[in-house]
C-alpha cells in the first residue's frame with residue numbers, strides 16, 4: 278500500500294509531512310520527537326482534536342482502525358484494564374478468542390486471570406491477539422518490545438514474523454530501535470523532524486546509510502559487530 282501524502286499540522290505549523298510505501302514490512306525509524314507517534318495516531322484517527330491532518334493513500338483495502346488496521350501499543354503493562362479478566366477484554370466470541378490464543382501461543386487458562394497476574398511476554402501476546410481480532414490487513418506496531426526484557430523481546434519478534442507469514446498482513450513498525458526493526462522488517466524509512474530523510478531496503482540502508490542522521494541512529498543501536506551483516 279502507498280501512503281501518498283500524510284500531513285499533520287497544529288495551528289500554522291506542519292508537524293509531519295511524509296509519504297511511504299509498505300510492500301510487506303516497513304520500519305519507521307526516528308529519534309524522539311521526529312513524528313513517529315503522530316504518524317500512527319493519524320492512521321488510527323486518534324490525533325488530538327486541535328490537530329489537522331490530510332491522508333491520501335492507495336491500497337487494496339480501506340483503512341479502518343479496529344477493522345482493517347490492528348494496533349499493538351508500546352507498553353503491554355498499561356494497555357489492558359487491570360481489574361478486568363483477560364477474556365472480558367476481547368470484543369469477539371469465545372471460539373475466536375481461543376483461536377487467537379492458539380495463534381499467539383498462550384494457554385487458555387490465562388483467560389480467567391487478571392492482567393497483573395501475567396508476565397510481560399504473556400501480556401504482549403494478549404495485546405497482539407487483540408490486535409488480530411478482526412483479521413487486519415495492516416498491523417501498526419508502536420515500539421512493541423521496548424518494555425520487555427531481551428529474551429522476551431526476541432520471542433515476541435519471532436512471533437510477529439511467524440504471524441505475518443501466516444496471516445499475510447502488512448506491518449508498519451515504529452521504533453527508534455533499529456536492531457529490533459532489522460529482525461522483522463524488509464524496508465526502512467527514516468523520519469527526522471516530520472519528514473522522511475532516507476528510505477530503502479533494511480540491508481541497503483544499514484550497510485550504507487546516506488544521511489548523517491541515519492548513521493547516528495544506527496551507531497546508537499550498534500553494540501553488535503555482526504549487526505551490519
Ligand SMILES: Nc1ncnc2c1ncn2[C@@H]1O[C@H](COP(=O)(O)OP(=O)(O)OP(=O)(O)O)[C@@H](O)[C@H]1O
Pocket residue numbers: 287292307308309310311312313314315316325453
Ligand atoms: N499534543 C501535541 N501538541 C503539540 N505538539 C505535539 C503534540 N504531540 C506531539 N507534538 C509534537 O509533534 C512532534 C512529533 O511528536 P511525536 O510524538 O510524533 O514524536 P515521536 O517520534 O513519536 O517521539 P517518541 O519516540 O519520543 O515517542 C514533536 O515535535 C512533538 O513535540
